[in-house]
Amino acid sequence: xxxxxxxxxxxxxxxxxxxxxxxxxxxxxxxxxxxxxxxxxxxxxxxxxxxxxxxxxxxxxxxxxxxxxxxxxxxxxxxxxxxxxxxxxxxxxxxxxxxxxxxxxxxxxxxxxxxxxxxxxxxxxxxxxxxxxxxxxxxxxxxxxxxxxxxxxxxxxxxxxxxxxxxxxxxxxxxxxxxxxxxxxxxxxxxxxxxxxxxxxxxxxxxxxxxxxxxxxxxxxxxxxxxxxxxxxxx
Ligand SMILES: NC(=O)c1ccc[n+]([C@@H]2O[C@H](COP(=O)([O-])OP(=O)(O)OC[C@H]3O[C@@H](n4cnc5c(N)ncnc54)[C@H](OP(=O)(O)O)[C@@H]3O)[C@@H](O)[C@H]2O)c1
Numbered sequence: 318x319x320x321x322x323x324x325x326x327x328x329x330x331x332x333x334x335x336x337x338x339x340x341x342x343x344x345x346x347x348x349x350x351x352x353x354x355x356x357x358x359x360x361x362x363x364x365x366x367x368x369x370x371x372x373x374x375x376x377x378x379x380x381x382x383x384x385x386x387x388x389x390x391x392x393x394x395x396x397x398x399x400x401x402x403x404x405x406x407x408x409x410x411x412x413x414x415x416x417x418x419x420x421x422x423x424x425x426x427x428x429x430x431x432x433x434x435x436x437x438x439x440x441x442x443x444x445x446x447x448x449x450x451x452x453x454x455x456x457x458x459x460x461x462x463x464x465x466x467x468x469x470x471x472x473x474x475x476x477x478x479x480x481x482x483x484x485x486x487x488x489x490x491x492x493x494x495x496x497x498x499x500x501x502x503x504x505x506x507x508x509x510x511x512x513x514x515x516x517x518x519x520x521x522x523x524x525x526x527x528x529x530x531x532x533x534x535x536x537x538x539x540x541x542x543x544x545x546x547x548x549x550x551x552x
Pocket of ligand 1: 331332333334335336337338355356357358359373374375376401402403404405425452453454455499500501502503504505506507508518
């Protein structure tokens with residue numbers, strides 16, 4: 318991808334090749350929003366003139382700067398939505414998790430949304446208003462029913478809740494808004510890997526529809542909040 322091809326980007330979505338992220342990018346594009354999707358693989362099975370893809374390993378220490386570098390100056394006036402959906406889940410008893418797995422979850426699920434937020438600040442500050450949406454999990458929502466195997470994943474997702482509250486307070490009075498969605502079960506590969514054989518949860522398209530609407534309008538009624546978005550189990 319060359320930088321000329323990403324003019325006027327309105328939304329950045331990480332985790333663009335996966336279940337929720339891919340459906341989200343598709344739906345935003347269908348609504349005429351110009352999207353830069355970021356993940357190692359490109360989304361499969363759909364294409365749009367509004368979509369540009371950046372293939373990158375987001376675990377890399379300079380990944381956030383590379384995402385920012387992919388936006389050209391025309392995106393300064395247009396970027397208004399950032400959806401942090403990339404994540405990895407190693408579902409495993411706590412004693413069996415190794416440092417590499419823990420580092421990967423903490424880096425991708427928590428550290429990356431923080432550094433990417435910082436890297437995109439120059440764009441977000443000049444937007445008329447911007448909404449950053451962090452995709453967390455009920456595994457990181459205080460007081461919800463918890464499941465074994467998700468200890469460090471849950472910690473990484475709970476960290477997003479704390480970051481959202483703090484960054485929103487720090488930026489209060491600006492045109493920058495931040496919220497977190499703590500999702501329950503959604504029928505994706507990640508869910509199947511974590512809960513083999515489990516058939517509940519909402520469809521990817523249904524969840525993507527909710528997130529796409531929330532990203533465009535949620536900040537008009539809430540800021541610095543973590544919202545549980547869950548039906549059935551896990552909740
Ligand atoms: N599904 C659920 O039930 C559920 C419940 C609660 C919360 N969530 C959250 O919802 C979000 C989306 O989940 P999902 O179920 O759609 O997951 P998924 O299908 O496993 O997709 C994960 C996405 O993250 C990207 N990713 C993973 N490692 C990456 C890396 N090193 N560099 C760049 N991109 C990377 C993947 O792309 P590549 O592999 O192509 O890089 C993929 O696009 C996640 O934040 C997840 O924690 C999901």
